[in-house]
Amino acid sequence: MATASALVMTSTSTSSTIAKHGCKDRCGNVSIPYPFGIGSSNCYYDKTFEISCAGDSPNNSYPKIGKSYKVLQITLDYVRIDGWAPPNCYNNESGMGQWDYAKTFDDSLTNERPFTFSNTHNKLTAVGCDIFAYIPSKDSQNYSTGCASLCGNETMASNSSSSSSCFGRNGCCQTSIPKGLKNFELLIQSINTNNRSWIHNPCSYAFLVDNEYSGFESIHQGIHFFF
16 A cells, blocks of 8 residues: 655755756756756765656646655655555465565665654554554664554454544554664564454555544555655
């Protein structure tokens, strides 16, 4: 499921509030301040700050960074982009959860650029019944952050679509992420499996999302995340 994740990319470079002289300063309704830029290499600091302007008309254009990420906002402190939340769904044949990897995160967006996932603007969020979602540590022996999403009954997650918050026992949980995160792996484990009903809630989601994410209904509207 495609979503709009607010990936706050924090940059180590000094930014200005305007584009360089003679360079395009907007794409669609998004301002493009230097060191980011569009077009000529003179308009951006280096290739890591290059922005492309996509769309079939001026009224339908939008900025992109990396291979395919739609940029929603660029400020002096962060870049806000579209992302996604691939589902982890129960497979009746294998008896295990299975990720939909139709779209995966492009590590070059952070590994090859001076960006990190903002720990002040993003949260690790999980939606689903009786699951523990986490980012494993580099040694794979522990986890660096994680949260448990529980349901009071087998239909709570689906019935809570109008919920305005994630508090752990309503089929949604949130927690902070480590500072300086440049790439990560998201894992989901089932807990309390004796009581879980895969028939009513076969899919779970884990994703990074901005702090404005308020609950289940946003997963269908799109979530945003920040660098």
